Amino acid sequence: MLIKAPLDLTQIAYLKKNGMLHAKEDVLDSYKAGEGNMNVTLAIKTNKRTFVLKQSRPFVAKYPHIPAPLDRIEIEYKYYNAINKDNLLANFSPDVLSFDKDSNLLALEYLDLGGDFLWLYDENATLKEGVADLMLTYLKKLHQLAVPDFPSNQEMRELNHRHIFVFPYLSENGFDLDDVQVGLQKLSAIVKNNPTLIKKIHLLGERYLQLGKVLIHGDFYPGSWFETGRGLKIIDTEFAFLGDPEFDLAIMLAHLKMARTSESELQRIINSYPLDNALLAQFTGTEILRRLFGLAQLPLFLSLVEKKELATYAINLIIDEKI
Template identity: 60%
Template sequence: MLLRAPLTQDHIDYLRKRGFLHPDESVRSSGKAGEGNMNVTLAVATDKRTIILKQSRPFVAKYPQVPAPPERTGIEYQYYQCLASQTDLAGYSPRIIAFDPDSWLLAMEFVEQGADYLKIYQQPDQFTEALAEDLLNYLKALHQLEVKAFPENQAMRALNHQHIFVLPFQEENGFDLDGIQPGLQPLSRMIKTDPALIAKVMQLGERYLSPGRQLIHGDFYPGSWLSSPGGLKIIDTEFAFLGDPEFDLAVMLAHLHLARVPENRLKSLLESYPLDEALLAAFTGIEILRRLFGLAQLPLDLSLEEKEIYAHHAIQLILHDAF
């Protein structure tokens, strides 16, 4: 059963049959929920409540030409299940209502007045002391969690590996970067013609694909953080796996760099959560480069000259392993 908005009566009957809707619950409206990349995500308002339905397809919803493993909503469900009994973590997750593995369909509570932090790239003052503390508390608790078994999530990691460690560094990758910003395509050659850089990136890509030691979120960037009256919520966990905690913190740091959060704020984060500094620096640099020159672009308000400065800084992080 493939869902799309508006829901049909067949969709509604299916949802009732699978326990997503109560027998006496009537659907009043349904529509797209947010600007997600990976999945079809709908907000469904009933006469009793509003729920979020998230369904994966065998491709990326925003880029149908990119194949993606459909079991990713199952990974997200298992991630939330791991956190559900943990006092320090459960409150950061939306409440899960139901999961249907036959249709890879996940239902969760609608976070009232929830808003992601994608505006942080234009409004870096959104990164407050309170938000920084919340994010670090979440990562520390997550990375200390004892998880005996979790899916390898190898198919999603392979997809992410291609878009982080491989495609942005290939001369002929099919990306029309000049369509995003004139001059970005020739600028990208600076990371495609450096053998030392490419060798180091390949090495880090192998590290990313190797078995790790802690459960990590896998895509810990501002689009996965929701502000709400009930506090911070962390969503979109389909890239989760047992890996290096440095990867989560590096993704966070990379996006704060691109949002122009002051360096002294970033250094305070590093001091409060000490990890392998060399690995952290390298992963940070790679995330910056893939967001500048890869397929998954951000709403950045940066000139070409500023992007060049960021790219040089990212290369230094990768090759010299230091902030």
């Protein structure tokens, strides 16, 4: 059963049959919940409550021409189940209400009185004091969690691998960066014509595809951070797998850098969670470059000069292996 807003009588009947809607529950409204990239996400308002329905499709919801594994929604479900055994981590997660494997449907608590952190890229925007430390607390606890039997999530890693470590560096990838910002296509030559850089990124990508021993979120950026009336929540966990803890921290650092966070604050964060510095540097630089020159663009209010400076910074992180 495919869901879409507004829910029709057939969809409502199915949701009552699978238990996601209660027998005496009336649907008052259903609408798109947020601007997620991967899945169809709806808010369902009834006469008793509001909750969220997420459904995976055999493609990326924002980019229907890109195939994506259907079982990613089950990965998200299993991630929440795994971390919710820890009280601290459970406090950072939305409540899981139910899961329907047959229709790739996940019902979650509706998070109100807030939103994601994509505003962080706005000029002069900064995190409130203590928020970065909360995120570090989450990551440290997550990376200590013993989950040896977590699914490999191989297909999602292969999808992510292509868009992080391959696509941005192809001379002809079919994506005209001038549609994002005039002059960006020409600027991309700074990475596309750098064989030393591309070789290092290739090797890093091979490491990314290998299974590690630590459960990681896999997409720890401002779109996955959610502010609510009950504090910070971490969402959208379909990229989770057993990998390198440096990857999660690197994603966080890369996006804070793109959001103009001060060097002193970035260094404070790095010092607060000591990991392999060379690996951290390379993953951080690669995430910056793929967000500048890849398909998954961000609302960055940066001039071409600023983007060139950012790209040079990222290239140096990868080449020098130091942050």
